[in-house]
Amino acid sequence: MRDRFGTDESLARKLDSDDPLASFRQKFYIPNGSIYMDGNSLGLLSEESESSVLRVMNEWKTLGIEGWLEAKRPWFYFAEELGAMCSSLVGAEPDEVVLSGTTTVNIHDLVNTFYEPRGKRKKIIADELDFPSDIYALRSILKLRGADPDKDLVLAPSADGRFLDEDRIVQMMDEDVAMVFLPSVLYRSGQLLDIQYLTKEAHRRDIPIGFDCCHSVGSVPHHFDKWGVDFALWCSYKYLNGGPGSTAFLYISKKHFDREPALAGWFGYVKDRQFGMSLNFEHSRSAGGWQISSPAILSSAPVEGSLRVIIEAGIENVREKSLRMTAYLIHLVDEILSKKPYGFSVGTPREDTRRGGHVAIEHDEGLRISEALRSRGVIPDFRPPNIIRIAPIPLYNTYQEVWQVAQHLKDIVDKKEYERFSKKRKAIS
Numbered sequence: 091m092r093d094r095f096g097t098d099e100s101l102a103r104k105l106d107s108d109d110p111l112a113s114f115r116q117k118f119y120i121p122n123g124s125i126y127m128d129g130n131s132l133g134l135l136s137e138e139s140e141s142s143v144l145r146v147m148n149e150w151k152t153l154g155i156e157g158w159l160e161a162k163r164p165w166f167y168f169a170e171e172l173g174a175m176c177s178s179l180v181g182a183e184p185d186e187v188v189l190s191g192t193t194t195v196n197i198h199d200l201v202n203t204f205y206e207p208r209g210k211r212k213k214i215i216a217d218e219l220d221f222p223s224d225i226y227a228l229r230s231i232l233k234l235r236g237a238d239p240d241k242d243l244v245l246a247p248s249a250d251g252r253f254l255d256e257d258r259i260v261q262m263m264d265e266d267v268a269m270v271f272l273p274s275v276l277y278r279s280g281q282l283l284d285i286q287y288l289t290k291e292a293h294r295r296d297i298p299i300g301f302d303c304c305h306s307v308g309s310v311p312h313h314f315d316k317w318g319v320d321f322a323l324w325c326s327y328k329y330l331n332g333g334p335g336s337t338a339f340l341y342i343s344k345k346h347f348d349r350e351p352a353l354a355g356w357f358g359y360v361k362d363r364q365f366g367m368s369l370n371f372e373h374s375r376s377a378g379g380w381q382i383s384s385p386a387i388l389s390s391a392p393v394e395g396s397l398r399v400i401i402e403a404g405i406e407n408v409r410e411k412s413l414r415m416t417a418y419l420i421h422l423v424d425e426i427l428s429k430k431p432y433g434f435s436v437g438t439p440r441e442d443t444r445r446g447g448h449v450a451i452e453h454d455e456g457l458r459i460s461e462a463l464r465s466r467g468v469i470p471d472f473r474p475p476n477i478i479r480i481a482p483i484p485l486y487n488t489y490q491e492v493w494q495v496a497q498h499l500k501d502i503v504d505k506k507e508y509e510r511f512s513k514k515r516k517a518i519s
């Protein structure tokens with residue numbers, strides 16, 4: 091049943107006092123005096139992550155190279171172990187997920203693995219609201235594989251610049267299509283696509299399908315095995331709180347373990363024979379086979395601690411609170427901020443089944459309002475042309491903070507405070 095919210099602060103306090111996840115906030119370092127609403131870009135540091143990093147640093151200090159086998163979690167098996175931990179968040183078996191590389195490198199690795207053009211069947215379907223790096227990677231893959239990116243990358247259109255229509259994407263899946271690669275949650279509007287439906291329809295036409303799940307893993311439960319997804323990849327620095335540039339994850343369905351990894355490297359080799367140093371590549375017939383290089387242990391260490399926190403909280407509980415927090419924020423925008431003179435509107439789906447973990451609040455002065463929020467210690471981010479993204483994170487944000495964000499937005503417009511800020515964007519905002 092849908093919650094019915096009011097606009098009084100007392101409701102926010104009541105929601106916090108009833109919140110079963112409230113105690114998790116104490117585990118996180120909240121930047122001084124801030125209301126941090128940017129965990130969909132960079133999640134915060136937890137004590138658990140800090141301690142897993144410090145442990146690994148100490149192991150390096152005391153064990154040197156022996157850490158590869160003698161560390162508490164031996165570095166040689168670390169990527170597979172963290173993959174197994176993360177598999178429970180995405181509905182996969184432990185050996186179908188591995189911690190490896192970065193999101194964009196994993197796009198190159200997995201799309202190249204599954205892209206098998208034959209005759210006129212050589213197009214890749216993506217979408218016009220995609221994250222730029224995905225499009226850059228897809229175009230360069232098509233070029234390297236002898237296709238024409240201008241013709242062979244087909245982008246599902248959006249009617250309104252916010253949302254995609256799954257049926258429209260399905261209509262595009264014709265006999266010219268060799269692969270579909272889509273985001274799970276759109277990075278601007280926060281729309282959650284119906285992964286199961288898209289996968290079923292792609293497979294009815296014999297088309298492999300993969301997903302960029304950067305904006306959903308750690309926020310939304312996934313069931314990759316049940317849905318039949320062929321492959322997926324996601325970063326660990328957003329909702330997984332793994333730290334800036336932390337190592338990414340990839341998923342390969344076990345039905346594809348016999349494929350050849352497109353970007354082979356020695357860390358994909360059969361584990362117990364890797365150091366046999368054979369020149370004939372034999373991969374491990376698990377997601378681990380898609381690793382390329384020596385794992386970046388220091389960029390992986392925080393992910394161990396942060397996964398422990400999310401697993402302890404339970405991804406279903408995280409999702410339940412996330413939906414309630416975003417619904418509450420949408421309610422406050424509708425009730426307080428949509429009328430004149432405020433002029434804010436919500437550019438995120440209202441249906442729970444179609445919404446990821448953040449809310450896109452649109453305003454013509456979005457850029458300067460974001461800057462005004464920052465100057466008040468509220469950390470959002472801004473995405474052109476007019477979107478203030480607010481991500482209340484179930485593990486460390488409160489309903490009261492959500493309420494306060496709405497009050498800040500109101501006050502900033504009441505006082506025309508945004509006029510003090512430049513219309514020029516900073517390098518990162």
Ligand SMILES: Cc1ncc(COP(=O)(O)O)c(C=O)c1O
Pocket residue numbers: 192193194195221223224273277302304305325
């Ligand atoms: C949806 C999506 N895909 C890809 C990327 C690129 O990730 P990376 O810089 O880790 O390769 C990002 C980064 O924020 C993203 O949000």
